[in-house]
Amino acid sequence: MFTRGTLIYIGQRLVLIVLAVLGVSSLVFLGIHRLPGDALFSEHLHGTQYELTLHHYGLDRPLWLQYVSFIGGMLHGDLGESLVNRGVSITPIVVREMSVSAEVGIVALLFTIGIGMSFGVVAAIRQNTWLDYVLSTTSVVGYSMPNFVVATFLILAFGVWLDNITQGTFYFQIGWPGRYGTIGAIWLPAFALGFPYASIVARLTRASMLEVIRQDYIRTARAKGLREWVITIRHSLRNALIPVITILGPLVIGIITGGVVIENIFGIPGLGKEFATSILNRDYNIVIGVFTGYAALVGLANLGVDLLYVVIDPRIRY
Amino acid sequence: MAPTSFRFLKALGVGAMSSLVLMACGGGNQQSQNLASDQTLNFPILGDFGTLDPAIADAETDSEIQQNIFDGLVKFDENLNIVPDLATAVPQASSDGLTYTFKLRQDVTFSNGDKFTSKDVLYSWNRAAAMQGSYSTNLAPIDGYDTVAKNKASGAALEALLEKNDPSVTLTGLTAPDPSTVQVKLSHPAGWFMSAAAMAGVTGQVVDQNAVKKDFDNWWTKPETAIGTGPYKMVSYTPKQSVEFDAVDNWWGSPKPTVKKVKIDISVTNASTAITKYEQGGYDIVGYGGYANLPVADILRIKSTSNESSQLVLHPKVRTYWVSFNMVSDSSRPAKGPFTLDGGQTAHDLRMAFALAVDKKKLVDTVCQGIVCTQATGGLIPPTLIGYMGDNQDPLAKFDPAKAKQLLQSADPTGAKTKGLSYAYDPENPLNVGNAQFLQAQWQENLGIHVDLLPVAHSPFIKARLKGSYVLSRDGWQADYNHPQDWFDNLWGHVVGCPDSGCTTGYNPKAYNDLLDKADAEPVDQAKADYTKLNQMLIDDVVYIPLYYSVGAFLIKPYVKGAGTNSFFDHYWNETQILSH
Numbered sequence: 001m002f003t004r005g006t007l008i009y010i011g012q013r014l015v016l017i018v019l020a021v022l023g024v025s026s027l028v029f030l031g032i033h034r035l036p037g038d039a040l041f042s043e044h045l046h047g048t049q050y051e052l053t054l055h056h057y058g059l060d061r062p063l064w065l066q067y068v069s070f071i072g073g074m075l076h077g078d079l080g081e082s083l084v085n086r087g088v089s090i091t092p093i094v095v096r097e098m099s100v101s102a103e104v105g106i107v108a109l110l111f112t113i114g115i116g117m118s119f120g121v122v123a124a125i126r127q128n129t130w131l132d133y134v135l136s137t138t139s140v141v142g143y144s145m146p147n148f149v150v151a152t153f154l155i156l157a158f159g160v161w162l163d164n165i166t167q168g169t170f171y172f173q174i175g176w177p178g179r180y181g182t183i184g185a186i187w188l189p190a191f192a193l194g195f196p197y198a199s200i201v202a203r204l205t206r207a208s209m210l211e212v213i214r215q216d217y218i219r220t221a222r223a224k225g226l227r228e229w230v231i232t233i234r235h236s237l238r239n240a241l242i243p244v245i246t247i248l249g250p251l252v253i254g255i256i257t258g259g260v261v262i263e264n265i266f267g268i269p270g271l272g273k274e275f276a277t278s279i280l281n282r283d284y285n286i287v288i289g290v291f292t293g294y295a296a297l298v299g300l301a302n303l304g305v306d307l308l309y310v311v312i313d314p315r316i317r318y
Numbered sequence: 319m320a321p322t323s324f325r326f327l328k329a330l331g332v333g334a335m336s337s338l339v340l341m342a343c344g345g346g347n348q349q350s351q352n353l354a355s356d357q358t359l360n361f362p363i364l365g366d367f368g369t370l371d372p373a374i375a376d377a378e379t380d381s382e383i384q385q386n387i388f389d390g391l392v393k394f395d396e397n398l399n400i401v402p403d404l405a406t407a408v409p410q411a412s413s414d415g416l417t418y419t420f421k422l423r424q425d426v427t428f429s430n431g432d433k434f435t436s437k438d439v440l441y442s443w444n445r446a447a448a449m450q451g452s453y454s455t456n457l458a459p460i461d462g463y464d465t466v467a468k469n470k471a472s473g474a475a476l477e478a479l480l481e482k483n484d485p486s487v488t489l490t491g492l493t494a495p496d497p498s499t500v501q502v503k504l505s506h507p508a509g510w511f512m513s514a515a516a517m518a519g520v521t522g523q524v525v526d527q528n529a530v531k532k533d534f535d536n537w538w539t540k541p542e543t544a545i546g547t548g549p550y551k552m553v554s555y556t557p558k559q560s561v562e563f564d565a566v567d568n569w570w571g572s573p574k575p576t577v578k579k580v581k582i583d584i585s586v587t588n589a590s591t592a593i594t595k596y597e598q599g600g601y602d603i604v605g606y607g608g609y610a611n612l613p614v615a616d617i618l619r620i621k622s623t624s625n626e627s628s629q630l631v632l633h634p635k636v637r638t639y640w641v642s643f644n645m646v647s648d649s650s651r652p653a654k655g656p657f658t659l660d661g662g663q664t665a666h667d668l669r670m671a672f673a674l675a676v677d678k679k680k681l682v683d684t685v686c687q688g689i690v691c692t693q694a695t696g697g698l699i700p701p702t703l704i705g706y707m708g709d710n711q712d713p714l715a716k717f718d719p720a721k722a723k724q725l726l727q728s729a730d731p732t733g734a735k736t737k738g739l740s741y742a743y744d745p746e747n748p749l750n751v752g753n754a755q756f757l758q759a760q761w762q763e764n765l766g767i768h769v770d771l772l773p774v775a776h777s778p779f780i781k782a783r784l785k786g787s788y789v790l791s792r793d794g795w796q797a798d799y800n801h802p803q804d805w806f807d808n809l810w811g812h813v814v815g816c817p818d819s820g821c822t823t824g825y826n827p828k829a830y831n832d833l834l835d836k837a838d839a840e841p842v843d844q845a846k847a848d849y850t851k852l853n854q855m856l857i858d859d860v861v862y863i864p865l866y867y868s869v870g871a872f873l874i875k876p877y878v879k880g881a882g883t884n885s886f887f888d889h890y891w892n893e894t895q896i897l898s899h
Contacts, residue, residue: 036775036777036778036781041777041780041781044376044452044453044798044808048450048467048468049450049451049452049454052449052450052470052472053450055470055472056472082557084366084368085366085367085368085369085557085558086368086369086371086374086535087369087371087535087536087538087539088536088539088557089536093557093558096556096559097558155591155594159594159598160594160597163597163598168598168599171598173595173598173600174586174591174594174595174598174600175583175585175586175595175600176559176585179556179559264587264588265588265591266591267583267585267586267587267588267591267592267595268585269558269559269584269585273585273587274558276587277365277587280746281365282777
């Protein structure tokens with residue numbers, strides 16, 4: 001499946017991703033140092049005290065020197081020390097939070113593709129029936145609602161109402177157990193994150209399927225007596241997936257950035273939650289680390305989507 | 319041989335005593351039966367602590383956690399009296415007010431088994447003075463502080479200097495005549511020194527050199543080196559996610575910890591999410607660790623929920639909010655404005671007009687819903703603290719729109735002076751937003767003056783405010799320790815650096831500074847009257863518009879016995895028990 005050309009292509013893309021990550025982090029580094037205010041300033045910290053703290057972080061050096069140290073650190077995988085949590089190294093935090101966000105994001109993506117394609121296929125093969133109307137309406141509602149509204153409603157329904165109805169025996173418990181969480185902790189935030197995008201996928205899949213199932217080769221397949229599910233899955237869906245895969249790139253980015261809201265609402269210790277708190281706290285080093293993490297995630301996710309084309313459509317070669 | 323009747327009485331006495339002992343034992347059994355088998359306390363903090371290193375700790379969350387891990391020589395008890403901690407008694411100052419001699423407990427060990435001695439106090443305090451953290455000035459009265467404060471060494475280099483007692487990092491006034499005695503000699507009398515030394519979680523706390531030197535800057539992040547003398551020790555820490563503490567086996571102090579494990583969730587940063595999780599049974603407490611500012615909407619909902627309203631604990635806290643005027647016009651202070659002291663009586667009348675035009679009671683009812691704050695009528699220092707002037711003693715707390723209008727008309731008949739004013743505030747705290755909108759409406763309604771609102775992010779806001787950049791600004795202070803010096807030194811006058819450094823208002827009259835120096839040197843009982851006069855001076859000059867004292871809101875499950883708060887800090891974890899539920 002992966003020819004030599006594909007592997008060269010992957011290598012080139014990885015180099016580009018590294019360059020993009022360096023570029024993004026450099027831009028953020030230079031930009032954030034222009035922001036007013038800083039994490040170190042406090043009503044209690046005066047004169048020498050403040051200067052010593054600046055010195056500890058090297059913030060009393062010229063900006064270009066700070067930048068050189070930053071790049072040097074980055075190339076060694078060291079994003080520095082938190083300005084707010086003094087003594088706490090950032091790289092392990094960002095790596096851990098990336099893994100948490102990736103977990104939620106992957107499950108959200110499964111929801112997006114699973115629900116979206118199921119809805120789309122069923123709506124297409126049952127076109128103009130009550131089932132089509134229900135699924136299409138659900139899709140319209142889904143992509144009309146922002147994910148924070150979906151998230152708040154889901155917490156209310158599964159975290160509060162269900163808790164009350166079942167007298168605390170069955171409900172969604174908010175929080176993130178351990179380092180990697182559990183399926184019980186992931187499914188609801190992942191659903192909240194993925195559902196609006198699933199609606200888009202459903203609409204697109206339906207439209208695409210409707211076009212494909214009217215093609216001659218589908219009629220031929222049916223005429224030669226293939227079973228209906230073989231026609232739908234192997235012949236119709238595979239071809240209908242190409243436009244869906246095309247929008248998967250932007251959807252993945254949407255899911256990654258949508259985590260900022262969802263992780264804060266559900267209390268998930270991922271990159272999205274860090275993104276919001278570190279900016280509010282002016283914790284420069286973490287902000288840079290988070291942006292770096294996001295740049296890497298987005299780059300890798302886009303590469304993954306591009307490679308999917310090869311899997312879905314044998315005509316495509318890199 | 320005793321007479322028969324006496325023997326009978328003796329037998330009766332022994333019987334009665336035995337019964338009492340049995341009853342007492344029985345009671346104990348009863349109590350232990352009521353305790354839950356799992357003595358784990360769960361609560362969230364809505365943001366990670368900045369550090370657990372007492373030398374550089376700054377935030378309330380830092381000290382709320384640290385007070386259970388570290389000890390100082392003295393501490394504040396539940397009623398905010400200074401009581402011995404690692405010392406055997408609270409020492410009295412010598413007759414000249416310059417020397418304190420602490421006798422230390424000899425039964426104290428660190429959680430790693432190291433024995434605590436006077437050397438540890440010297441190391442901890444010298445280190446804290448040399449590191450120049452936010453609260454290093456708590457040690458400023460000690461002889462030699464000015465020299466140590468000039469230290470520029472850090473990390474391993476500083477540790478090396480501390481190891482060899484280098485004069486550049488050694489407080490000359492801090493000595494240890496023997497392993498159980500510490501003598502502190504001050505460079506000048508400071509009646510507030512003992513209060514500052516008792517402040518939890520900062521520079522007065524004692525650390526273990528053997529643990530610290532293993533990783534001078536990061537020792538507190540790892541369970542094997544996060545060592546203190548307190549009843550709990552860290553067993554795991556995942557930054558921004560969770561931290562766990564276990565009770566120290568055979569801890570030297572009392573009460574012995576009943577709660578064996580404390581789990582703090584750091585992953586939830588949204589207060590409403592934390593409350594939902596509490597309601598699901600995921601937490602035992604919400605509001606601990608300096609996060610007692612729960613959203614008003616949630617508090618109102620809980621108050622109206624019959625099975626939860628009793629779990630809501632509202633308690634006055636030691637924070638006051640007010641409006642500050644820019645009082646000084648000089649080249650270093652960009653704000654200028656019509657309220658400065660050089661404007662004489664006219665400026666005074668204008669300030670008074672702005673103060674009297676605000677209906678503070680209505681503000682409390684509207685913005686705080688009458689729940690999360692109370693009207694500040696007794697001066698700057700809130701009730702329960704030394705220095706509180708008494709209910710309704712602050713004339714600036716009054717609401718008199720007619721007089722306000724009259725003062726404005728005489729001071730600014732054309733309206734030229736009060737044109738284009740703006741009120742700066744930091745909008746991260748929703749109450750600040752409500753306050754700003756309320757003040758704007760009150761000044762418009764009662765004075766006919768339109769004041770623009772200027773929201774500025776917290777950090778740049780504080781920075782600009784302390785540089786004298788705002789004519790009118792949101793101001794406030796949270797007490798660090800129970801002594802008025804904490805307020806009058808840190809906000810006005812020459813000690814904090816007024817008029818041009820670290821000073822919101824610039825207020826710096828000679829009379830204020832002279833009285834401040836006198837009060838700071840006096841023992842607290844004597845100084846109280848002088849601090850009250852300082853507050854009166856601020857009132858007479860209308861330096862501020864008092865708004866409210868804050869109230870903390872906590873949610874505590876009924877089975878968590880002993881949990882709660884005083885006006886300063888959360889109850890110590892070792893005073894808490896989990897009952898069967």
